[in-house]
Amino acid sequence: DTGVSQNPRHKITKRGQNVTFRCDPISEHNRLYWYRQTLGQGPEFLTYFQNEAQLEKSRLLSDRFSAERPKGSFSTLEIQRTEQGDSAMYLCASSPPGQGVKPQHFGDGTRLSIL
Amino acid sequence: EDQVTQSPEALRLQEGESSSLNCSYTVSGLRGLFWYRQDPGKGPEFLFTLYSAGEEKEKERLKATLTKKESFLHITAPKPEDSATYLCAVNSGNTPLVFGKGTRLSVIA
Numbered sequence: 001d002t003g004v005s006q007n008p009r010h011k012i013t014k015r016g017q018n019v020t021f022r023c024d025p026i027s028e029h030n031r032l033y034w035y036r037q038t039l040g041q042g043p044e045f046l047t048y049f050q051n052e053a054q055l056e057k058s059r060l061l062s063d064r065f066s067a068e069r070p071k072g073s074f075s076t077l078e079i080q081r082t083e084q085g086d087s088a089m090y091l092c093a094s095s096p097p098g099q100g101v102k103p104q105h106f107g108d109g110t111r112l113s114i115l
Numbered sequence: 116e117d118q119v120t121q122s123p124e125a126l127r128l129q130e131g132e133s134s135s136l137n138c139s140y141t142v143s144g145l146r147g148l149f150w151y152r153q154d155p156g157k158g159p160e161f162l163f164t165l166y167s168a169g170e171e172k173e174k175e176r177l178k179a180t181l182t183k184k185e186s187f188l189h190i191t192a193p194k195p196e197d198s199a200t201y202l203c204a205v206n207s208g209n210t211p212l213v214f215g216k217g218t219r220l221s222v223i224a
Binding site: 093103 | 119146147149151156157158159160161164166202204206211212213214215216217
């Protein structure tokens, strides 16, 4: 069990640029989640995949945000035309298949800073 | 709308001084309550899942309990390495977790 892996760990970019983050979930975990966390707050849900299907998106997720999970393995989160308010820690989590509620296991996140 | 409130926001303890962290929740139908630990610059680390009122879980110096309205994380004889932010989250049948803002715990030697 190698854990959830996120890359890059840090990203600094200028306002208006596009950025893309990658998440590799724990192997055999079919569910993958993206959250955003700002200083002093708990993580806020952005979107959720079961296998390759994107099943749920938060109202927080503007049209500038898009996520994919081709072939149900790794996932990418892209932010287009970044804004100052996008500065945050972007966290990815995964959980295993099966009945009932399973705990989500988090990666160490990608910290995005917008200049 | 599901809501989670954690108190206190910050807690400072002397090493060995036991205490409790509170998580109050409002959900339409609780399917699970989760406790996580988060160190600075890291992602949340899973600690416990509680599913029904009256349930308790223990791990080393930590014990989590659940009632119909709140959960407590009891820390017995804490050590400096227990210093972290402790997050509570609920799942009500909707897929995502709803988190509280966390309690920042500092344990002083």
